Amino acid sequence: MHPKVFTTLQYLTPQHALSRAAGWLAETRIKAIKDPFTRWFVEKYGVDMSEAREPDCTAYANFNDFFTRALKEGARPVVEGENSIACPADGAISQLGEIHNGRVFQAKGHDYSLMELVGGDAQLAAEFTGGHFATVYLSPRDYHRVHMPVDGTLRSMTYVPGQLFSVNTVTADNVPRLFARNERVVCVFDTAAGPMAMILVGAMIVASIETTWAGLVAPLKRRVQTISYRDSKPVELEKGEEMGRFKLGSTVIMLFGADRVNWLESLSAEDEVRMGGHFGNIV
Numbered sequence: 119m120h121p122k123v124f125t126t127l128q129y130l131t132p133q134h135a136l137s138r139a140a141g142w143l144a145e146t147r148i149k150a151i152k153d154p155f156t157r158w159f160v161e162k163y164g165v166d167m168s169e170a171r172e173p174d175c176t177a178y179a180n181f182n183d184f185f186t187r188a189l190k191e192g193a194r195p196v197v198e199g200e201n202s203i204a205c206p207a208d209g210a211i212s213q214l215g216e217i218h219n220g221r222v223f224q225a226k227g228h229d230y231s232l233m234e235l236v237g238g239d240a241q242l243a244a245e246f247t248g249g250h251f252a253t254v255y256l257s258p259r260d261y262h263r264v265h266m267p268v269d270g271t272l273r274s275m276t277y278v279p280g281q282l283f284s285v286n287t288v289t290a291d292n293v294p295r296l297f298a299r300n301e302r303v304v305c306v307f308d309t310a311a312g313p314m315a316m317i318l319v320g321a322m323i324v325a326s327i328e329t330t331w332a333g334l335v336a337p338l339k340r341r342v343q344t345i346s347y348r349d350s351k352p353v354e355l356e357k358g359e360e361m362g363r364f365k366l367g368s369t370v371i372m373l374f375g376a377d378r379v380n381w382l383e384s385l386s387a388e389d390e391v392r393m394g395g396h397f398g399n400i401v
Contacts, residue, residue, distance in 0.1 A: 144181040144185065145180050145181075145182055146180060146181075147179055149176075152176075152180055152181050153176040156175045157176065159175075160175050163258045164259055166259075169190060171187065171188045171189060171191075172187065185365060186262050186364075189261060194261075194265075194392060194393045195394055196265075196357060197396040200400075202399055202400075203311075203398040203399060203400065204265065204357055204395065204397060205391045205392060205393055206254065206370055207260070207261070207263070207265065207370050207391075208391070209256040209370075209390070210257065210388060210389065210391065211387055211388065211389045212224075212225075212253040212369065213251075213252075213253050214250075214251065214253065215250070215381075216251075217373070218248075220247055222235060222371075224297065228295070228296070230295040230296070232246060234295070234298040235297060235371070236317075236373075237304055238342065245312075246315065246374070248375075248377075249374050249377075249378060249379075250381060250398075251371060251374075252371070252372045252397070253297070253369060253370075254369065254371075254372075254391060256369065256370070262363055262365075263362075264318065264370050265360050265361060266355045266358060267316075267357065267372060268309045268314065268400070269309060269356050270308060270314055272306075272331065272353035272355070273307060273347060274304075274344055275304070275306075275332065275345050275347070276303070276343065277302075277303055277335055277342065278301065278303070278342055279301055279341060280300045281300055281301070297371060301319075301320035301327075302317055302318060303327050303329065303335045303336055305317070305361065305362070310400060311374055311378045311379050312374065312375045313374075314374055315372070316361060316362070317371040318362050318364065318369075318370055319368050319370070320336055320368055321368040327364060327368075328362055330355075330359075331353045378401055379400055379401060380398055380399055382396060385397065
């Protein structure tokens with residue numbers, strides 16, 4: 119299908135209705151439905167089940183349980199060292215680099231507002247102005263749990279309503295402001311590298327976004343909603359610890375402040391990455 123046609127169809131599709139319908143299918147426990155579909159999915163996308171704690175794809179209660187499957191112990195070693203930054207997820211780098219003039223690079227000819235990305239909070243956006251970002255796309259075959267790049271204490275979580283465009287390369291190349299217009303959850307942590315944002319971006323067919331401390335976060339009501347964790351019992355997560363997951367795939371965006379981190383020079387757009395791998399260093 120031509121990229122322009124694929125993109126145009128997404129504008130015309132009832133994105134939320136389709137995604138919620140897919141969510142029902144992904145939750146069904148009817149074996150006559152889930153087992154053939156899961157086997158088809160594994161074959162079509164080349165999912166490596168040998169890494170999974172439960173390698174039988176039909177042993178899961180429903181498709182979502184299969185999709186968010188745990189891996190075997192040691193399948194994803196986490197880079198060691200106090201100043202090292204671990205890759206948060208399996209996938210491919212969409213883009214990475216510096217945040218210039220409050221804009222985040224999306225693809226050739228496209229960028230978007232940092233303030234819009236974080237839900238319209240100018241004070242929060244200012245903490246990342248001039249800093250570094252990295253966007254990691256999780257394809258259907260990938261492991262779909264998101265882990266901490268560094269140790270952190272949760273400061274706040276903001277649900278930002280939005281659309282549900284696909285987040286693959288074709289869409290990123292053709293839909294302006296893609297990651298700032300899709301539904302997303304912005305999680306802000308205080309770390310040894312200063313503030314860090316982990317932004318879980320929803321997409322077409324993504325049934326929900328979850329975090330380990332709050333459970334199901336999206337979909338919620340159609341308004342921005344921020345929860346502060348400063349006055350409650352601290353949510354402290356170590357580097358490599360799970361912080362969230364997608365029920366069907368999407369994208370995670372990391373943000374750090376100015377002069378706080380450096381990404382590895384060997385990394386560039388379209389590189390495949392694995393959770394726990396060395397991604398950068400705290401300055």
